Amino acid sequence: MTPLETLLSRKSHNKLISPAPSKNQVEIMMQAALRAPDHAQLKPWRYQVFTGSSLIQLGEHFVAASLFANPALAADKIEKIRNKPLRAPMVIVASVNLVEHQKVPQVEQILSAGASTQNLIMAAHFMRIGAIWRTGDLAFSRKLMDELGLMKNESIVGFIYLGQEEGTKKPVPLVEQTDFVEWR
Ligand SMILES: Cc1cc2nc3c(=O)[nH]c(=O)nc-3n(C[C@H](O)[C@H](O)[C@H](O)COP(=O)(O)O)c2cc1C
Structure with a gap:
């Protein structure tokens, strides 16, 4: 595949199994994430990497936040929430630390964080690592942001689940461009 074909074949995967991406692969993903367009070089992005036993801790944070929102949560629902991070061998929590800036409104910082997260996912795809945002x-x-130690102005952008893709890959559907693109 050419790099362009690889780019165009990106697809999310919800069945992700071991092995988790290696430390070196994560470093490459992070380099890609840190190459996102970034007005005024604010670098508003933050990433927390959970793998192995820390996925269990992430599940406990999920439970604490869910019980905070709804103390009467049923036991089976609590268990389901606890196991959410175990759906992949690695979860990266992407967040954005928003600052007041004369030239860079917060929406631009959020857009930059989205671009950064997509760069991370795309780098994973180039290394044949499956991902879903x-x-x-x-x-x-x-409450979860507090549990994870996020700062006052920091918000979660997404939970990026990563691992090896299980099962056969459905072909990427071709999107009819005319619905979205207008030549002027
Ligand atoms: C900000 C954001 C949040 C998302 N949240 C979820 C989610 O909670 N659950 C989910 O199944 N898909 C979620 N998605 C969509 C998937 O990541 C994925 O893009 C979608 O299933 C389409 O698949 P594709 O990426 O292969 O086109 C989210 C996407 C974005 C950009």
Whole structure:
């Protein structure tokens, strides 16, 4: 595959199994993430890497935040939440640390964090590592952000699940461009 063909074949995967990306692979993903467009070089992105036993800790943080929002949560639901991070051998929590800046409104910082996260996912794809970007209620939980030690102005951008892709890959559907692109 040419690099362009690889780029165009990116697809999310929700069945991700061991092995987790290696330390070297994570470093490459992070270099890609840190190459995102970034107005005024604010570098607003932060990444926390969970793998092995720290995935269990992440599950406990998920449970604490969920119980904070709903103390009456049923036991089976709590268990499901606890196991969420175990759906892949690695989860990277991407966040954005927003600052007040004369020239860079916060929406630009959020866009930059999105671009950074996509760079990370794309670098994973280039190394044949499967990924899926997830959010859900927990991504917006201040309690979870506190549990994870995020700063006051920092928010979760997404939970990036990473690992080897299980099962056969469905072909990437071709999107009809005319619905989205206008030549002027
Ligand atoms: C900000 C953001 C949040 C997302 N949150 C979820 C999520 O919580 N659960 C989910 O199944 N997909 C979520 N997605 C979508 C998947 O990551 C994925 O893009 C989608 O399933 C389409 O698959 P594709 O990437 O192969 O086109 C999210 C995507 C973005 C950009």
